[in-house]
Amino acid sequence: MIPYGKQDISEQDIQAVVDILRSECLTQGPAVPAFENEITRYCKVKHAVAVNSATSALHIACLALGVGKGDIVWTSPITFVASANCALYCGAIVDFVDIDPRTYNMSVESLTEKLVQAKKIGSLPKVVIPVHLCGQSCDMAKIYTLSKQYGFKVIEDASHSIGGKYLNEPIGNCRFSDITVFSFHPVKIITTGEGGMAVTNSLLLAKKMQLLRSHGITRDKDEMTHPPDGPWYYQQIDLGYNYRMTDIQAALGLSQMHRLDEFVKKRNILAKQYNQLLLDLPVVIPWQQDDCYSGMHLYVIRLKLGQINKTHCQIFEGMRSAGIGVNLHYIPIYQQPYFERLGYNGKNYPNANFYYSEAISLPIFPALTQQEQITVIETLQIELKS
Numbered sequence: 001m002i003p004y005g006k007q008d009i010s011e012q013d014i015q016a017v018v019d020i021l022r023s024e025c026l027t028q029g030p031a032v033p034a035f036e037n038e039i040t041r042y043c044k045v046k047h048a049v050a051v052n053s054a055t056s057a058l059h060i061a062c063l064a065l066g067v068g069k070g071d072i073v074w075t076s077p078i079t080f081v082a083s084a085n086c087a088l089y090c091g092a093i094v095d096f097v098d099i100d101p102r103t104y105n106m107s108v109e110s111l112t113e114k115l116v117q118a119k120k121i122g123s124l125p126k127v128v129i130p131v132h133l134c135g136q137s138c139d140m141a142k143i144y145t146l147s148k149q150y151g152f153k154v155i156e157d158a159s160h161s162i163g164g165k166y167l168n169e170p171i172g173n174c175r176f177s178d179i180t181v182f183s184f185h186p187v188k189i190i191t192t193g194e195g196g197m198a199v200t201n202s203l204l205l206a207k208k209m210q211l212l213r214s215h216g217i218t219r220d221k222d223e224m225t226h227p228p229d230g231p232w233y234y235q236q237i238d239l240g241y242n243y244r245m246t247d248i249q250a251a252l253g254l255s256q257m258h259r260l261d262e263f264v265k266k267r268n269i270l271a272k273q274y275n276q277l278l279l280d281l282p283v284v285i286p287w288q289q290d291d292c293y294s295g296m297h298l299y300v301i302r303l304k305l306g307q308i309n310k311t312h313c314q315i316f317e318g319m320r321s322a323g324i325g326v327n328l329h330y331i332p333i334y335q336q337p338y339f340e341r342l343g344y345n346g347k348n349y350p351n352a353n354f355y356y357s358e359a360i361s362l363p364i365f366p367a368l369t370q371q372e373q374i375t376v377i378e379t380l381q382i383e384l385k386s
């Protein structure tokens with residue numbers, strides 16, 4: 001089976017992990033700050049807080065922005081469930097903004113309309129979480145303008161898009177957001193096994209997130225309620241978690257950073273080749289905005305079902321049976337039983353529903369060969385025609 005995505009581990013990556021295993025510190029050593037520094041340098045952002053997953057990063061990002069009981073958080077319905085769950089962890093209410101039919105990112109038009117309505121009834125969101133689906137940035141300049149107009153904070157879920165650019169600047173520079181979150185799960189662009197990072201230009205937010213990732217405990221005497229009792233002393237000043245990244249993970253991440261540009265370049269070359277190979281087939285290829293350089297985590301096509309004698313499901317099953325590990329990113333979150341039980345439904349999300357009825361993710365990862373790519377397209381061709 002050709003998978004839809006997979007990690008790319010070099011001998012150098014393996015050596016970096018082995019070096020940590022032979023060193024003093026498996027966790028809370030120097031590798032985590034080294035990885036954080038490299039991310040801040042690369043993303044042109046001031047602070048980075050490494051954690052054990054993007055899910056944890058989203059959680060502490062919401063908490064640092066003060067999301068709590070009764071607050072409202074908006075995100076896209078076409079994303080991984082973690083983008084919405086972070087708000088629920090904080091006791092907040094989550095709601096969804098329909099997607100743009102071309103980019104599949106949160107639609108700025110829908111967001112604007114929803115804000116106008118919400119203002120009328122006094123239910124504006126505290127935080128909006130745009131997700132850079134497939135690696136392509138959302139329209140952050142416009143979302144930023146709306147955030148100032150309506151007074152909400154912004155967390156970018158950039159789990160798909162490290163190494164990408166928006167307006168020629170690295171995604172993660174937080175020019176148009178308060179916090180940006182990355183994921184280092186093995187299917188993502190670079191990996192630490194499991195892992196995530198929250199980046200921000202605010203020292204205050206960075207400090208809050210550092211506290212929250214490690215039990216709410218501080219060793220900084222300026223943050224304590226009274227002078228330390230002695231050299232052993234620390235204080236728990238908030239309720240935090242153990243969301244720390246290990247040095248083993250950070251060393252892998254730091255080593256992977258050396259090849260980040262190469263990975264993203266390769267993904268973009270593969271995407272261009274797919275675009276060419278798909279030209280004459282009844283599918284819609286991914287739309288790319290001029291002001292974006294996508295991380296190209298996913299390559300999503302939509303089937304033109306009107307021109308095909310099969311269903312979406314039949315094509316999908318056909319591809320899987322032929323050894324092509326296609327996938328579907330994502331099932332609209334409001335269709336998940338947990339969310340249905342909370343009362344969510346899809347009636348206000350026509351674009352998300354339509355997308356879900358046609359989308360298929362084709363395999364894309366740096367080591368995908370041209371021959372494998374041709375096999376993917378030939379298989380699709382057979383499936384579409386038969």
Ligand SMILES: *Cc1c(COP(=O)(O)O)cnc(C)c1O
Pocket residue numbers: 052053054055056079080082083131157159160182183184185194195196
């Ligand atoms: C993968 C992913 C996450 C969660 O990342 P983890 O590191 O696995 O917790 C969150 N949001 C999006 C959009 C993702 O793709």
